[in-house]
Amino acid sequence: RPYRIAVIPGDGIGQEVAPEGVRVLRRAAERFGLQLELTDIAWASCDYYLEHGTMMPADWKQQLAGMDAIFFGAVGWPAAVPDNVSLWGSLLKFRREFDQYVNLRPVRLFDGVPCPLAGRKPGDLDYLIVRENTEGEYTNLGGTMFAGTEREIVIQESVFSRHGTDRVLKYAFELAASRARRHLTVATKSNGIAISMPWWDSRADEMARAFPQVQVDKQHIDILAARFVLQPQRFDVVVASNLFGDILSDLGPATAGTIGLAPSANLNPERRFPSLFEPVHGSAPDIFGQNIANPIAMIWSGALLLDFLTAGQGAGRAAHDAIVGAIETVLREGPRTRDLGGTASTSELGAAVAALI
Amino acid sequence: RPYRIAVIPGDGIGQEVAPEGVRVLRRAAERFGLQLELTDIAWASCDYYLEHGTMMPADWKQQLAGMDAIFFGAVGWPAAVPDNVSLWGSLLKFRREFDQYVNLRPVRLFDGVPCPLAGRKPGDLDYLIVRENTEGEYTNLGGTMFAGTEREIVIQESVFSRHGTDRVLKYAFELAASRARRHLTVATKSNGIAISMPWWDSRADEMARAFPQVQVDKQHIDILAARFVLQPQRFDVVVASNLFGDILSDLGPATAGTIGLAPSANLNPERRFPSLFEPVHGSAPDIFGQNIANPIAMIWSGALLLDFLTAGQGAGRAAHDAIVGAIETVLREGPRTRDLGGTASTSELGAAVAALI
Numbered sequence A, B: 001r002p003y004r005i006a007v008i009p010g011d012g013i014g015q016e017v018a019p020e021g022v023r024v025l026r027r028a029a030e031r032f033g034l035q036l037e038l039t040d041i042a043w044a045s046c047d048y049y050l051e052h053g054t055m056m057p058a059d060w061k062q063q064l065a066g067m068d069a070i071f072f073g074a075v076g077w078p079a080a081v082p083d084n085v086s087l088w089g090s091l092l093k094f095r096r097e098f099d100q101y102v103n104l105r106p107v108r109l110f111d112g113v114p115c116p117l118a119g120r121k122p123g124d125l126d127y128l129i130v131r132e133n134t135e136g137e138y139t140n141l142g143g144t145m146f147a148g149t150e151r152e153i154v155i156q157e158s159v160f161s162r163h164g165t166d167r168v169l170k171y172a173f174e175l176a177a178s179r180a181r182r183h184l185t186v187a188t189k190s191n192g193i194a195i196s197m198p199w200w201d202s203r204a205d206e207m208a209r210a211f212p213q214v215q216v217d218k219q220h221i222d223i224l225a226a227r228f229v230l231q232p233q234r235f236d237v238v239v240a241s242n243l244f245g246d247i248l249s250d251l252g253p254a255t256a257g258t259i260g261l262a263p264s265a266n267l268n269p270e271r272r273f274p275s276l277f278e279p280v281h282g283s284a285p286d287i288f289g290q291n292i293a294n295p296i297a298m299i300w301s302g303a304l305l306l307d308f309l310t311a312g313q314g315a316g317r318a319a320h321d322a323i324v325g326a327i328e329t330v331l332r333e334g335p336r337t338r339d340l341g342g343t344a345s346t347s348e349l350g351a352a353v354a355a356l357i
């Protein structure tokens, strides 16, 4: 049967880059004989909210549950819709209710992309961030005491489960074990965050016993962030909690030139639920409506989608590699969108990538 | 009366850089007519712990309470002493029990220091990080349920008080208001950390009303970290919670070349308790014992100490400026320690800075 993919452009430039992602997906599918069944979805957007008073229809889960993947643009604009409505009502809900517990975010410096780090060449930055995506620091647990008074106290709780921690560590260890360098960096902050992080370290130590072939390097998040800048060649696979992974996966792509190129895969590795593929960048209202957004993050996310759906085998892997190869060529030889110093439009870039496949 | 300063070298290279910091302090005091009374303290170190079973004597607070400042090297080594003993038993205790609620950390690119960011010149990186230093994410509150089983759940609580938040925001707004650019970046993550961070934002909004002359820019910590790399000129004063400030104050100095130069001031602005001045770098066991550590972070911390004790007036300000000027000259013209490509020893560098004052 065909792979079933829900296409959700969402808000802002999500609406501009999603069609280019789809264009390239279709082209790669045709070229490599993959069958895709795409369904366009207009909800999970602030526009939908402003009309209907909810981000998604009541039966959203049923509508999506039969899908293999969600191909997602961006969410969060206009600002009249607060984050706790727009994000917690769509993207963060998908991550949790579809148990997409791995957020996989590659960081890679491409030829032709100016690197903000002095003297770095492609190859110096080439690593994968594995971010825990369902629990940890992202909660709405806690509360306020003596609200509105001088004595006001606010408590925010982070929640880590052994189930949730072990499975993302396992994924990261397996990923590291499958790569040439077999190196895994584990982000921590056990010297300051005194309950959860020493425990996180102990789970990593325990998992490490099952992967003697993987070289493990535990680093505090402060010095780890510094080393993303000073020693990027050091990294191969990096595993981190929800918050630390969030920070590292904007910082890493920034050191590789721009977060405008960074893709991400929100995975439910067991395939009980659809996985979600989206650019790391957001809805970017400042450039929306001009057809100048760079669609490469969306297109690359599409490559990750095909790779995941086919378990990295055969036609899917070939399609992934062809898309990434086309991205490489376009970044090296042009055309370029404005963020990379060119004048090409979003759709010209999409067409250029598609034409190379 | 003389300024009373406790000198605590602590562990590892703390023992090597502290004497150089003291040498320069003494020289500057002599040159500008400041009276200092220095007291050497051998505790608050892991060596002391290994001998006595505690990091500090029972009357540590009485011994230090009469001091105006603590001049601190580094703590945390040998590794046999766990972090919850060494750090929570000394440095983190000082920060809390002496209510040093502002951790002020300048980031500045110097002439002569290779910058890891391509094409950046001194002046492109010149900002101050104000980190909340007593509460927030650094707690040992929380616990474990179903410990040791598959169902294990760990909760970590962050605690923010209006008292603790408002005072550090006020310090940062005042600092921003006193500077030419009058620009303040407020770190947040209100889109993911759903209780404490929206509340933190609301305290910043409230404080902003009292400082209409300050331009305020709220940024999520993920994109803020990216912008430390991509747009460092954007920043003037940055205020952040304990954890976010910790991350930013390793990342910022890294973008300026090395965390080996970065100083910090742990301030109790009301002067009810001694403030503490220390390098951002740690005890660096890998280079300890060779007299090759760079003492500039310690020396610069001494400059911040004199500036703070004299409230930035007269001889104190002159001494601060002379020390920073000497650091500038040495970084530009040498000698250099090994981290900056030279062969000078820790003590040669200290002597070179002192000789310029």
Ligand SMILES: CC(C)[C@H](C(=O)O)[C@@H](O)C(=O)O
Binding pocket: A087, A246, A280, B191, B192, B222
């Ligand atoms: C929009 C926001 C809630 C989200 C996150 O923090 O996870 C985004 O920054 C990301 O990294 O996907």
Ligand SMILES: CC(C)[C@H](C(=O)O)[C@@H](O)C(=O)O
Binding pocket: A191, A192, A222, B087, B246, B280
């Ligand atoms: C040693 C550690 C507890 C400390 C911190 O996280 O505050 C250090 O990283 C710092 O920044 O001063």
